[in-house]
Amino acid sequence: MMTLEQRLTEIKIVPVIAINDTQQAVPLANVLVENGLPCAEVTFRTEAAEESIRLMREAYPEMLIGAGTVLTTEQVDKAIKAGADFIVSPGFNPTIVKYCQQRGVAIVPGINNPSLVEQAMEMGLKTVKFFPAEPSGGVAMLKSLSAVYPVKFMPTGGIHPGNVQDYLALKSVIACGGTWMVPSDLMDKGDWDSLATLIREL
Numbered sequence: 290m291m292t293l294e295q296r297l298t299e300i301k302i303v304p305v306i307a308i309n310d311t312q313q314a315v316p317l318a319n320v321l322v323e324n325g326l327p328c329a330e331v332t333f334r335t336e337a338a339e340e341s342i343r344l345m346r347e348a349y350p351e352m353l354i355g356a357g358t359v360l361t362t363e364q365v366d367k368a369i370k371a372g373a374d375f376i377v378s379p380g381f382n383p384t385i386v387k388y389c390q391q392r393g394v395a396i397v398p399g400i401n402n403p404s405l406v407e408q409a410m411e412m413g414l415k416t417v418k419f420f421p422a423e424p425s426g427g428v429a430m431l432k433s434l435s436a437v438y439p440v441k442f443m444p445t446g447g448i449h450p451g452n453v454q455d456y457l458a459l460k461s462v463i464a465c466g467g468t469w470m471v472p473s474d475l476m477d478k479g480d481w482d483s484l485a486t487l488i489r490e491l
């Protein structure tokens with residue numbers, strides 16, 4: 290069985306999605322899978338997150354589904370129950386990391402400086418999210434961190450078609466996350482064709 294790191298390395302791009310209505314979940318998963326991007330990080334920024342993960346998992350058992358913006362242990366429980374493969378948090382919260390480790394679910398916490406990388410390493414983590422990537426120094430900062438630490442990074446925050454290749458060119462970067470390829474307005478309009486075009490272009 291492939292590890293999370295291997296699966297992210299293969300997929301390369303993680304769509305970070307805020308779903309406003311659970312009815313969007315399956316059509317969205319459908320568009321992602323059918324257009325070659327069988328992955329989603331569904332953020333707990335909306336009430337619809339837990340149920341959306343459950344619906345996507347039911348419809349596409351093989352899809353790689355993460356729960357994003359996880360800030361509490363209750364949200365970790367909900368994400369696991371719904372069928373999430375991994376948990377993502379914007380910052381490095383040792384309580385959340387420990388809880389995920391106890392529950393046996395992969396966690397990719399956000400870091401944006403050397404001290405946080407070291408704290409993550411001390412807790413046994415080998416992959417972290419670099420967030421918010423662009424405001425935190427972007428590719429130059431990542432190069433500096435990568436020169437020192439044997440960890441892999443998943444940058445997100447300010448990544449777009451114009452800079453994504455620069456990040457992916459770094460050996461330490463396994464995948465990039467972002468919201469640009471799944472705009473909420475297209476989902477709210479149910480414009481799945483335009484979404485499909487965006488994802489195919491990507």
Ligand code: 3PG
Binds near residue numbers: 305358445446448467
């Ligand atoms: C995240 O949670 O990873 C970010 O909100 C993604 O940032 P972006 O909207 O700049 O892509």
